[in-house]
């Protein structure tokens with residue numbers, strides 16, 4: 187059973203106050219890149235894994251998807267997603283991605299910043315592969331492995347005063363317990379090589395892998411994003427079913 191930290195009252199309160207929780211896709215600087223990776227959703231059947239507040243689910247329906255299923259473990263997240271959704275093409279389900287059951291009826295699968303919470307990624311990818319139609323696409327983002335690896339993630343100043351991001355335990359994959367919004371948040375660290383190997387093992391064909399960082403234009407608009415070029419915060423991946 188996965189940790190359901192988004193149903194912890196303190197965590198949920200902190201998460202709800204984050205910029206991207208308030209502004210949605212417009213507050214996600216990596217969204218334009220992910221949107222391009224998803225491509226057209228017109229008349230497609232879409233599943234949104236770890237849908238959270240449902241920002242992507244609503245975007246997909248508005249962009250012409252024929253149906254969207256948003257899946258999440260958290261009652262808190264699903265309650266807000268439901269409250270914010272009027273489109274009858276969208277439905278939400280409470281499921282744990284560790285034991286996901288899906289009908290074979292999707293053309294596009296999407297998951298933003300959720301799979302680094304999932305321990306049994308290989309099983310999930312195999313379930314997803316079976317649920318996608320031939321030629322179907324899976325697009326996901328995760329916290330970059332450089333971000334998830336360290337025992338104590340955080341920037342420090344080196345002797346010259348430069349900001350650096352110390353890495354340890356990069357090849358020591360598995361659970362990390364960090365303090366983010368509340369103490370004791372469990373994430374799963376895996377290397378880029380493992381993400382690729384798991385996709386290949388599930389028979390997906392890699393389309394794109396992007397170590398995302400903000401552009402100069404984005405930094406001009408939000409100077410606090412400059413620091414994200416010192417270590418990429420997100421890994422973005424798209425893969426197709428043969």
Ligand SMILES: C[S@@+](CC[C@H](N)C(=O)[O-])C[C@H]1O[C@@H](n2cnc3c(N)ncnc32)[C@H](O)[C@@H]1O
Pocket residue numbers: 188189192235236237238239240241257258259260263281282283284297298299300303304
């Ligand atoms: C960082 S939020 C991202 C939400 C949404 N994808 C977005 O980009 O706004 C991660 C989401 O994954 C969900 N989640 C984490 N572990 C999960 C699991 N094992 N099964 C289903 N959902 C899970 C959380 O409840 C949360 O809503």
